[in-house]
């Protein structure tokens with residue numbers, strides 16, 4: 536089944552169809568990241584390429600962009616010789632940087648392809664998920680990067696640019712990948728639905744975009760699960776909400792109303808029921824947050840509540856009891872909402 540959009544890797548030969556559907560295969564197909572596409576297109580036309588640093592949230596096209604560019608620069612044959620791709624699943628300690636990366640960087644290359652066409656006179660080393668490299672390994676890259684600049688370009692990719700050491704960032708052109716805009720995501724998802732002949736409703740697609748928060752990979756993966764799940768193959772809002780683990784708005788609304796009008800005993804029951812239903816604490820917290828911001832409470836009330844939310848969030852990350860944390864939060868909401876500010 537060609538339903539594996541986002542998950543396929545670049546190398547999987549057997550699923551060529553899937554690959555064409557999923558990863559953009561040329562830089563032109565990369566949506567929404569205009570600056571980096573402009574730079575890469577210049578270098579496709581023969582201009583030099585700087586060392587690159589891509590950073591930004593997951594699923595915004597960082598890996599896809601550089602793979603597509605490398606493909607276009609070298610063509611499928613030369614790709615193997617000219618591109619070294621290392622990601623977090625490969626050993627990338629200081630030893631590997633010293634040996635593998637350095638050896639690859641030292642190879643000299645010609646400016647023509649075997650078929651006579653011109654190609655760039657440099658190689659590309661892609662270090663994906665570079666923020667998981669130790670700073671010692673990053674430091675070992677500094678000299679290599681400078682010494683081999685004649686024949687090698689580096690492309691560092693990461694989610695958190697603050698984890699890349701300063702001497703490396705200053706050697707690269709930095710590009711921030713923005714979370715994808717809603718209409719762009721909608722367009723892509725509808726395209727996929729149509730190619731896969733799935734039935735979908737407008738609300739279903741909108742829900743997908745909303746829950747994935749700019750992460751197109753997440754949206755595609757959810758779409759795939761939805762397609763598997765619903766037998767009549769209609770992608771509706773309720774299916775999406777169900778599989779995304781979103782707490783139904785009614786349940787959240789019920790909790791808030793209990794905070795505003797109920798008693799503490801009722802609040803206890805409401806929170807307990809939510810936890811027993813199996814909704815994740817962090818998910819409840821996030822949705823409560825979005826709603827509280829919009830509620831007609833005073834600024835002071837909202838600030839007290841959101842401050843408590845921050846504390847609860849940290850506690851949940853640290854593994855605190857979900858029930859007690861949410862009850863604590865709800866009682867602050869109750870206290871704030873029922874006292875006259």
Ligand SMILES: Nc1ncnc2c1ncn2[C@@H]1O[C@H](COP(=O)(O)OP(=O)(O)OP(=O)(O)O)[C@@H](O)[C@H]1O
Nearest residue numbers: 541557558565566593594595596597598599751752
């Ligand atoms: N800007 C984009 N244009 C087109 N497709 C995109 C874009 N961003 C993401 N996608 C889709 O999402 C999938 C995942 O993207 P990709 O692997 O490039 O994300 P990433 O930025 O490298 O994320 P991570 O930080 O998690 O590694 C791609 O296969 C593609 O289908």
Ligand SMILES: [Mg+2]
Nearest residue numbers: 597598599663
């Ligand atoms: Mg990636």
